[in-house]
Amino acid sequence: MRLSSHDDFTSLREIIVGSAANYLSHERDVTFELFHHENLTGFRSDWAYPRLAAHGGATPQSWQIKHRYAEELHEDVEDLAATLASFGVTVHRPLPLPPDAAPIAGLGWQAAPTPALNIRDNTLILGEEIIETPPAIRSRYLETRLLSPVFTHYWQAGATWTTMPRPTLTDVSFDLSYARDATTTLGGPTESIDAPQPSSYDVGFEMMLDGAQVLRLGRDLVVNIAQENHRRGVDWLERHLGGRYRIHRVWRMADNHIDSMLLALRPGVLLARHAGLRDLLPQRLRAWKLIVPPEPDPGAFPVYDDEDLVLTSPYIDLNVLSIDEETVLVNEQCTGLIKTLEAEHFTVVPVRHRHRRLFGGGFHCFTLDTVRTGGCEEYL
Numbered sequence: 001m002r003l004s005s006h007d008d009f010t011s012l013r014e015i016i017v018g019s020a021a022n023y024l025s026h027e028r029d030v031t032f033e034l035f036h037h038e039n040l041t042g043f044r045s046d047w048a049y050p051r052l053a054a055h056g057g058a059t060p061q062s063w064q065i066k067h068r069y070a071e072e073l074h075e076d077v078e079d080l081a082a083t084l085a086s087f088g089v090t091v092h093r094p095l096p097l098p099p100d101a102a103p104i105a106g107l108g109w110q111a112a113p114t115p116a117l118n119i120r121d122n123t124l125i126l127g128e129e130i131i132e133t134p135p136a137i138r139s140r141y142l143e144t145r146l147l148s149p150v151f152t153h154y155w156q157a158g159a160t161w162t163t164m165p166r167p168t169l170t171d172v173s174f175d176l177s178y179a180r181d182a183t184t185t186l187g188g189p190t191e192s193i194d195a196p197q198p199s200s201y202d203v204g205f206e207m208m209l210d211g212a213q214v215l216r217l218g219r220d221l222v223v224n225i226a227q228e229n230h231r232r233g234v235d236w237l238e239r240h241l242g243g244r245y246r247i248h249r250v251w252r253m254a255d256n257h258i259d260s261m262l263l264a265l266r267p268g269v270l271l272a273r274h275a276g277l278r279d280l281l282p283q284r285l286r287a288w289k290l291i292v293p294p295e296p297d298p299g300a301f302p303v304y305d306d307e308d309l310v311l312t313s314p315y316i317d318l319n320v321l322s323i324d325e326e327t328v329l330v331n332e333q334c335t336g337l338i339k340t341l342e343a344e345h346f347t348v349v350p351v352r353h354r355h356r357r358l359f360g361g362g363f364h365c366f367t368l369d370t371v372r373t374g375g376c377e378e379y380l
């Protein structure tokens, strides 16, 4: 079918499910530390972390992921793909990262590549257009290349395929204000994000915007912005779209991705982390109903060691995936959310995903819907 995806809730026909194959390590350079600083430092995350200060050091490090967790993740992602297929959805897959992947390099940096797992992040599908968004983490620089075969398939069927300007990603490319303003300890055990090193390739602040910062509602796009890199990215998007969409900028609802804060389940209904989010919404969206699940249960997560990096907050299970306006895939461990949605008359499909705190995403992050029945509607 032709690419056509304008929202997260109308009937799902085709989807890409990320690949967790060979997720062996995290490249703990300054770009990784900055992107994940909120979780790495425990800020806002209630039972975040005994923590890392003990480790010390200032050079990028390859942080090994325990084999068992990588394997269990892979198993859960393959099951997710099978569950979607069992609903009659056509499932596409990225190329798996090979086990012996060589490091990738940019101007003045080098990093081990990550697999195309959280594919919501680096691509934005807007209707009939694929927009590859500029990554903010070096190890993710070539991630969308693993999706090239799928994008080529849609391009051949008539899709528009665009790549936003690619950043150089030197240390000084980043606006650190969000990290500085937050009440958090800067710097992880590896590279301090507060000490950018000069490079001959410096160009100053660059555009950086992840697809996952955008909530798609037909003609309306709600975009979370936390700092200048994001602002430049949204400015680009707005100019590129040339009035075809209405962009609503939301200031600092989250550090970056919006999809463990707010998701649309159907026109008029949002799933929200807490009721206070209403005040941050664009005026016309404030009239929508907010479904707020109970606070996450610490007992619903595996217990990890200090060296197992926790990359998401305990609210990650809010990151659900809708098959249609009634049917929602939810983490089987998140019984509070399951009950809440059932009470609202949704059909919940429980799906296993054990290590959602270790790999940065839930079901919405791991997928990219490419064909849904909804058009470019005026929901607002």
Ligand SMILES: NC(=[NH2+])NCCC[C@H](N)C(=O)O
Pocket: 039, 118, 120, 121, 212, 257, 259, 260, 311, 312, 313, 314, 315, 316, 319, 360, 361, 362, 364, 365
């Ligand atoms: N598209 C994504 N990767 N979203 C995941 C967002 C997770 C969010 N930072 C949290 O800790 O809850």
